[in-house]
Amino acid sequence: MIYRVMDIKSLTLLAATLALAGCASYDGRGLRPGMSTEAEVRGVMGPPAVVFDNPDGSRRMAYPRGPLGTDTFMADIGADGRVVSVRNVLNDETFHQVQPGMTRDEILRLIGPPGETMGFPRAGRYAWDYRFVDTWGYRAIFSVTFDASDRVVSKITQRIDRERRGAL
Numbered sequence: 512m513i514y515r516v517m518d519i520k521s522l523t524l525l526a527a528t529l530a531l532a533g534c535a536s537y538d539g540r541g542l543r544p545g546m547s548t549e550a551e552v553r554g555v556m557g558p559p560a561v562v563f564d565n566p567d568g569s570r571r572m573a574y575p576r577g578p579l580g581t582d583t584f585m586a587d588i589g590a591d592g593r594v595v596s597v598r599n600v601l602n603d604e605t606f607h608q609v610q611p612g613m614t615r616d617e618i619l620r621l622i623g624p625p626g627e628t629m630g631f632p633r634a635g636r637y638a639w640d641y642r643f644v645d646t647w648g649y650r651a652i653f654s655v656t657f658d659a660s661d662r663v664v665s666k667i668t669q670r671i672d673r674e675r676r677g678a679l
Contacts, residue, residue, distance in 0.1 A: 538584055539574075539597035547594040552586045556597075559586070563620050569595070573623035581643045581650065583623040600641035606653050606668065615661035622655075635659040645670065 539556050553559070559572035559674065568590030575583040587595040601623055608621060618639070625639030638656045645651045650672040656665045 526637055528590060537584060538582070538599070542586075544594050544595055544596055549586075549588045549592050549594075551596070552588070552594060556584070556586065561619065571620065575623050575626070577624075577626040577642065579626065579642060583641070585623065601641055601653070603646045603668075607664065607666070609655055609666050611663050613663045617645050618655055618663065631656075636664065642671070643664055649673075 539552065549572075551568075556574050559577050561573040562570040562666045563573075564597060565571070569647070572588065573583060574586065574588040577583070581601060583601050584597055586597045587602050589595045605622060609618065612624060622641060626642050627640040628637060630637045636656055636658055638654050641653045643651055643653060645668070649670045651668055651670045653668050654666065655663055658659045658664050
């Protein structure tokens with residue numbers, strides 16, 4: 512076998528290219544509200560997991576970074592085809608919006624696809640779980656429980672780590 516050793520310059524260039532590509536595709540960094548188009552969002556972030564079309568011609572595209580990831584980015588596109596916003600929705604602010612009685616579809620549109628699901632057949636219920644980093648920097652799970660008619664009956668957040676993300 513013949514192995515080729517890359518020189519330092521080529522290796523550095525490759526590492527920088529991979530790092531930039533990873534950053535750009537992960538959270539939509541570089542996309543500009545009012546300027547960037549839906550095609551640019553797809554080019555930077557890839558194909559969305561789910562697309563929600565709105566009656567006014569606008570749309571929301573979900574980009575979950577899971578199932579064990581802690582981010583789901585929603586790219587909101589205006590009726591003109593331009594980016595309105597790109598933001599991570601797995602956070603306490605979004606979870607506070609979840610209320611009993613909301614439908615499964617409303618939760619999907621608000622938070623995106625769950626990282627994990629669990630059924631409770633005897634109770635006629637099921638739960639969707641989302642891993643995220645809470646306001647204080649701890650990894651946690653947000654869980655929303657639905658009844659048999661696909662309506663929210665409860666929600667809970669639980670920390671899964673005792674140490675903050677990035678702590679030594």
